Amino acid sequence: MAKARLVLRTRRLIAMSVLCVTLSVVSFAAEPSVETNVVFGTYSGFALLMDVYKPAASNGFGIVLINGSGWYRDLGYDATLLKQSQEFRQAREKLATAGYTVFVLTHRASPRFHVQEIVQDVQRATRFIRTNASRYGIRTDRIGALGGSSGGHLVSMLGTLDGKGDAAAADPVERESAKVQCVVAFYPAIDLAKIDTPSGSVAVSLATGIRPPASNANAPQQAMKEYQQDSPITHVTPDDPPFLLIHGDADKTVPYQQSEIMEAGLQKAGVPVKLIRVPGAGHGTGSAGWDKIDWAALALDWFEARLRRPDSSAAR
Numbered sequence: 001m002a003k004a005r006l007v008l009r010t011r012r013l014i015a016m017s018v019l020c021v022t023l024s025v026v027s028f029a030a031e032p033s034v035e036t037n038v039v040f041g042t043y044s045g046f047a048l049l050m051d052v053y054k055p056a057a058s059n060g061f062g063i064v065l066i067n068g069s070g071w072y073r074d075l076g077y078d079a080t081l082l083k084q085s086q087e088f089r090q091a092r093e094k095l096a097t098a099g100y101t102v103f104v105l106t107h108r109a110s111p112r113f114h115v116q117e118i119v120q121d122v123q124r125a126t127r128f129i130r131t132n133a134s135r136y137g138i139r140t141d142r143i144g145a146l147g148g149s150s151g152g153h154l155v156s157m158l159g160t161l162d163g164k165g166d167a168a169a170a171d172p173v174e175r176e177s178a179k180v181q182c183v184v185a186f187y188p189a190i191d192l193a194k195i196d197t198p199s200g201s202v203a204v205s206l207a208t209g210i211r212p213p214a215s216n217a218n219a220p221q222q223a224m225k226e227y228q229q230d231s232p233i234t235h236v237t238p239d240d241p242p243f244l245l246i247h248g249d250a251d252k253t254v255p256y257q258q259s260e261i262m263e264a265g266l267q268k269a270g271v272p273v274k275l276i277r278v279p280g281a282g283h284g285t286g287s288a289g290w291d292k293i294d295w296a297a298l299a300l301d302w303f304e305a306r307l308r309r310p311d312s313s314a315a316r
Helices: 002-029 089-097 115-131 151-160 198-208 221-227 257-269 295-307
Strands: 033-043 044-053 062-066 101-107 145-146 182-186 243-248 271-276
Touching: 002 145, 033 115, 044 089, 062 089, 062 115, 062 151, 089 101, 089 295, 101 115, 101 295, 115 145, 115 151, 115 198, 145 151, 145 295, 182 295, 198 221, 243 257, 243 295, 257 271, 271 295
Parallel strands: 062 101, 062 145, 145 182, 182 243, 243 271
Antiparallel strands: 033 044, 044 101
């Protein structure tokens, strides 16, 4: 009898152990994962990197995430990688939990490189993502973009530039489109010639390699042409994707009026746009005033509402 009880107890312990191990494996498998330092291009041997945050269960949608940096990185071997910024960590985690695959980019930066080259990098990243869509379990026609400040400028360029691939390119990545289907831009730089704050104008000057038109007496037309070419507002057309703009009205780096300019331009072109004004908020999600709203949830809601639409209205 005692032996029978011992056998029964042993079986129960084994069963409980197996159950605990099984639950542990299921729990581990359900956790989002990250693939770091994915090389999406090598410019003259210089590796362009991204981190890929993979959800436990993909919903088939991808988000390009570009942190703000003033388009700038320190020169030196110990410069912090842009993808390491925690500016949009809350949004990244919320998106991954909801099933989105999030691609956090590092691009070339000023003062060594300028806006046109930086835009090429983020377009390259988008093309790379689209080329490898099956690998990441996402749809090629459901890629959104989120960014702030200079990152807001860059995701706005991804939304407004034509972005067509080169069908004759030897590199299959370059054959893909770089245009995204939905944009969320926080305090974005939209019209570079009209950013007149001290810190903002310095960042723009370094990023373009040209002084602002108002101060460049030697070549004002050249400066204006360059600034216009590098500004998202210049490239707005009716086929652009829906835009959500979120901006603090106490921003002393990129004035709130920048988002108003974009809102007006998109409305004129008939592109769906929503501008959320954050009263008293400064520049950056970590600055004063941003705790008044759940900005990460607002970004998620926009992607949920727009990227999930039927194919016939994917860009509307």
